[in-house]
Amino acid sequence: MILNYFFDFDKTLASSGDASVKATKQAFQDNGLTVPTTDEILDAMGIPAEVSFPQMAKEALSADQVAKLVARFRKVYSDYELASTKLYPGIQDMLDQLTQRHKNLFIVSSKRTDAVDRNLNNLNIRHYFKDVVGCDQVDHYKPAPDGILLLIDKYQLQKDDCMMIGDARYDLQMGKAAGVHTCGVTWDAFDIASLKREEPTYLIDAPMELISLGQD
Incomplete structure (x- = not known):
């Protein structure tokens, strides 16, 4: 799960x-x-x-x-x-639903941590996230798995319980390198074909589809 x-x-x-x-x-x-x-x-x-x-x-x-x-x-x-900078439609509801289900939410970004925090605070969604890892916290950038592995180690997470979600092939490559599930999102992806080539665990077209993934 x-x-x-x-x-x-x-x-x-x-x-x-x-x-x-x-x-x-x-x-x-x-x-x-x-x-x-x-x-x-x-x-x-x-x-x-x-x-x-x-x-x-x-x-x-x-x-x-x-x-x-x-x-x-x-x-x-x-x-x-x-x-x-604006949230996509459905993102707020998706974050609410995951939080209500007691899921742990994190950000792993290629931006600097302070910039991501600034964006999250401006959008009033920082409180949803347990932690944020930006490019300034890792030795090797995406698609290297450093950001995910840092959080797995810090919070003692099980890889089979984890999923990386992103719009770019680099996100999926990072997730695969870290040994976690992956989910490509298509709602503003530049190159959907490149996401499919990475053979993610899941590929979704709307934020609320994320809620039911991997819950069996």
Whole structure:
């Protein structure tokens, strides 16, 4: 039976609209770099900017250039996020239902922990979550399993009782690497075909479908 739910944040629980795309393009432009396309940016969402930005860059970047680029992105993104970040329909009801059933809810995100906490508080849903793990708390980013394994160890969880839920293949790869159940969500996924290729335990089209999964 699934007792412990590990959620990605962006494009799984909430949409930041085009804030990430706009902030990425502006950061590249402000640093005099070739601006990536919207599809390139969306395809890389789900892994930290420290990893995805050098992959998207047409120019070779030094560590200092990457740090400057990421810092600019986060500054611009923070200017956009408050107004643009919204919960998807059905998310609040789903979180209520899981909480009423005494499930343990966690966030495992490629964003920094403080940024995720800020988003959760702005959306008034922080109280649902037992803990939040951002990219600053792990040595290896998604799709490495570090974030999930940290929580399993910290709370002495059984892997067979755990499930990772996310919109990107990196979330599913992380869940599989950690040895837990996986659930792909399609309501704002950039590439549903890539989710199917990961052969998740479950694939759902609406938040409330999550309630009944793994309860036999």
